[in-house]
Amino acid sequence: MTDRTRPASSPEGGVVLVSPRYLAGGGDPRWVTAPLHQAFHWQAAHLPLSPRVRLTRRDRQAELILSPDPDTYWWTLRHTATGTGGREEGEEEGWVMRFGARTPAETIAAATDLLTTSPLGQKADPLDLPDPLGVLSRAGWESSGEDMFRTSPDGLVTVCHPPQGAWLISVTSHDGPWRSDPDDLVWHAYFSPHTPAPLVTAVLEDLASPEPLPRTPGSLPDVLRDLARLTLAPAAAAQGRDALWERVDRLAAHRPTGTPRPPQPPGGPLPRRSR
Numbered sequence: 001m002t003d004r005t006r007p008a009s010s011p012e013g014g015v016v017l018v019s020p021r022y023l024a025g026g027g028d029p030r031w032v033t034a035p036l037h038q039a040f041h042w043q044a045a046h047l048p049l050s051p052r053v054r055l056t057r058r059d060r061q062a063e064l065i066l067s068p069d070p071d072t073y074w075w076t077l078r079h080t081a082t083g084t085g086g087r088e089e090g091e092e093e094g095w096v097m098r099f100g101a102r103t104p105a106e107t108i109a110a111a112t113d114l115l116t117t118s119p120l121g122q123k124a125d126p127l128d129l130p131d132p133l134g135v136l137s138r139a140g141w142e143s144s145g146e147d148m149f150r151t152s153p154d155g156l157v158t159v160c161h162p163p164q165g166a167w168l169i170s171v172t173s174h175d176g177p178w179r180s181d182p183d184d185l186v187w188h189a190y191f192s193p194h195t196p197a198p199l200v201t202a203v204l205e206d207l208a209s210p211e212p213l214p215r216t217p218g219s220l221p222d223v224l225r226d227l228a229r230l231t232l233a234p235a236a237a238a239q240g241r242d243a244l245w246e247r248v249d250r251l252a253a254h255r256p257t258g259t260p261r262p263p264q265p266p267g268g269p270l271p272r273r274s275r
Contacts, residue, residue: 017212039252093194100187167191
C-alpha cells in the first residue's frame with residue numbers, strides 16, 4: 001500500500017474501458033486501501049508474508065479487512081456500535097458491508113470515501129435520508145416483489161432489500177434474478193441491517209453508473225470478457241498512471257477537520273511519487 005512506484009505496463013498493452021462497470025472485475029485494491037492509509041491515516045496491521053490486509057480507523061470503531069478467501073467474501077467494512085448500541089440519542093447501531101472478490105474496487109471505494117469524508121455518525125431525520133432503491137429506479141432498473149427488488153436492464157444484477165432487513169446484491173453471468181448454479185455468480189455483496197442509507201446509496205449509484213471503468217485486458221477473466229463491452233481507452237486514460245495517487249491527494253484535501261496525523265514511521269515520511 002505504501003509503494004508509490006509506477007505500475008508496469010500490461011503485457012497485452014494498453015487500457016480498455018469496460019461497461020457495464022459491475023463487470024469490470026476487482027481492479028486495483030489500492031483504489032480502496034491507499035486513501036484510507038495515506039489520506040486518512042487508518043492504521044495498517046498485517047502478518048508478514050500474509051495476503052490479509054487490515055486497516056483500522058484511529059478511534060477503533062471502523063475497520064476494513066481484505067482477506068482473499070475463495071469460499072466467502074473478500075472485503076469486509078465494519079463499524080462497531082457506539083455507546084449501548086444506538087439506544088440513546090447520538091448513538092449508532094453496529095453494521096457491516098461485505099463484498100466478493102470481483103466487486104470493482106471503485107464500487108467499494110464509493111462507500112469508504114463517503115465514510116471518511118462525511119459525518120455519518122450524526123443522527124438525521126428519516127425523511128432526509130436518501131432512498132437507495134430510488135437510485136436504481138431512476139437509472140431504469142426494473143422493480144418486482146412488492147418493491148423489494150431491483151434488476152438491472154441486462155438482467156445480470158439483482159438488488160434485494162426486505163423491509164428492515166439486510167441488503168443483498170448478486171451479479172451473475174446469466175440474466176434473471178434467481179440462479180442456483182454457483183458457477184453463474186460473478187460477485188455478490190451483503191450489507192447488514194443498520195448500514196447507513198447514504199453508504200448504501202453511494203454503492204448503488206456507482207453500481208448503476210453508465211461510466212465505464214478502465215482495466216488492463218489481461219486482468220479480465222474470460223467470463224467478464226464474454227459479457228462486458230470493451231472499448232480501447234483514449235491515450236490520456238491509458239497514460240493516467242498517477243490517477244491513484246492524485247485521488248489520494250484529492251481526498252486528503254477533504255479530510256475532516258481535527259483528523260489526527262499518526263507519528264511518522266522510523267526512517268522519516270513515506271516516499272512521494274516523482275513527477
